[in-house]
Amino acid sequence: MVAAAGLMCAGAGDLPGGAFPHVVAAVVVMAAGGSLEVSGGAGSLAGADVSLSVVPLSVSLAGALVTGYLFLRPLHNRAVARPLELIGRAVPLVVLWLLALTGAAFLARETFGISTGDSPIGTITELLDAAPTVGFEADLPATLLYGLLWILGLLLIALLVSRRAPLPAGLVRFHTALRPAAFATMLLLLAYVVAGVAVGVVVAATQGHADRTLAVILLGLPNLVWLALTLGFGGAWEGNVEGPFGLPMPQLLDQVLRGSDPSRIDVATLAEQDSRAWWLVAVAAVLLLGTGVLAAVRSPAHVRPWQHALHLGVALALATLAVCLLGRIQAQFGLSLLGIGEVDGLSGQVQLRPVLWRNVGLGLLWGAVAGFAGGLLARPLHRGGRVDEPATATRATPE
Incomplete structure (x- = not known):
């Protein structure tokens, strides 16, 4: 549907x-x-080089x-x-x-x-x-x-x-280590999607091309917003856009990638075209800190901040790896006439691929930082497994 x-x-x-x-x-x-x-092709008159890889x-x-x-x-x-x-x-x-x-x-x-x-x-x-x-x-x-x-x-x-x-009974002991961090990371990804839907609806209502914007929301919104997450914590992607084809939105990304040579995308290169790109860093910082607090609140009180850092760092690194593997784009169409060259206007390519180890490494680092900070901030909050000692204690003495 x-x-x-x-x-x-x-x-x-x-x-x-x-x-x-x-x-x-x-x-x-x-x-x-x-x-x-x-x-693709055109009988014996022309040949085509066609490929498509996108999720x-x-x-x-x-x-x-x-x-x-x-x-x-x-x-x-x-x-x-x-x-x-x-x-x-x-x-x-x-x-x-x-x-x-x-x-x-x-x-x-x-x-x-x-x-x-x-x-x-x-x-x-x-x-x-x-x-x-x-x-x-x-x-x-x-x-x-x-x-x-x-x-x-x-x-x-x-x-x-x-x-x-x-x-299963043999895996219950891993509940504390796995589930709070995994749940918080899932909510982080969904929060980016919800924010992207809100922005997309505003764009569709105020800037025209509503059908194109809704198509992006319904087909490939996580491709964009999860890429924004990786850029927000310092990650990078590279690729290029050439020919009549391109990325439907945002135009800023298409502008940075436009050209025959591969270009690297990070917040700095996007900010050269539009300084509002720095908001990606602020949004990522706020949501990552909230993710760390949520993971800590859902964990038993005996879990130490360094353990929160380890759990959330691993969870965010794995999530970043999945985003990088699923967010790749490779599309190419080249039509050559009689084998002597490509037809202008009917050939082009779109490529977008992650700088994998930079993205995963920074995901591990900032997940650990967010987990440690969240563990400290969550200490005053009510958490599972916490037992508060009474303010005063009295001991009965025999008469």
Whole structure:
């Protein structure tokens, strides 16, 4: 539903030949980490170099929230569960998911013609009946493999972040170390999404192009806001945008990346174009500190600040690693005529990739700082496992 609504806002509802359901299926496949094989060409007249690798994380997040709720709801309000019971709850969801993904993979195939306009190349391709085309088809084995890893990882994360879901008896001792930090990190990511939705709605209402803005919200908002999180705590990305294609929003990011040579993106380079980019640092600092306090409040009182630092540092580093791996963008289309060169106006690329170890390392560092500070700030607050001593004590003496 989210994928269909986002594509409608993007104008995909006007695709000819009943192609809309096929495109929706392709977006679902990509959202589950599946693989699409993209191809193109123009008969013997021209060849095409086409590739696409992007995860529409709005669709992924919506599916993850619904699936996690369905998995956890029957398990609430219990401390311990047998491993076989958890497996019994997971297996039907996994099977149904794989069946649905198989159906989407079979539906995710279509070929489109590309208009060359009134250019001389358009006239030649029309005379030779060799109009350029581009198509896609899901790679079923790879889609099922990545889809299986996606749902297994999701169910594991759901158990980690839920305080009320039971764990097997042998893992209960890890509850203190894992769950508060995992839950707080999850809320940090969701807080960025909620803030992004609020900003997107304001932009759609005040600056025009509402359909394009809503399409970004419904298809790829986490791709942008989680990138903003990494930039806010000092991370960096690199890439370039070339040709008629580009990033739909924000324009600032497209401006920094525009060019044939790769460019590095961090807060400083964005601030050269717009000084408001420094707000990313302030927002990240406030939300990271709040994350540290929340993790500490949800932890037993006996957990020391250095332990909070360790737990939250590891949690944020793993979350940053996931954001970096899922937030990559690589899209390229090149049409060459008779093998002698690319056609101007019909070739381009978009690349965005993380500076991985810088981002993960800073995630570990600032997660640790936020965890330590949160542990100190949470000391006066009421926390689980805390026992307050009476102000005065009296001892009865025998007469």
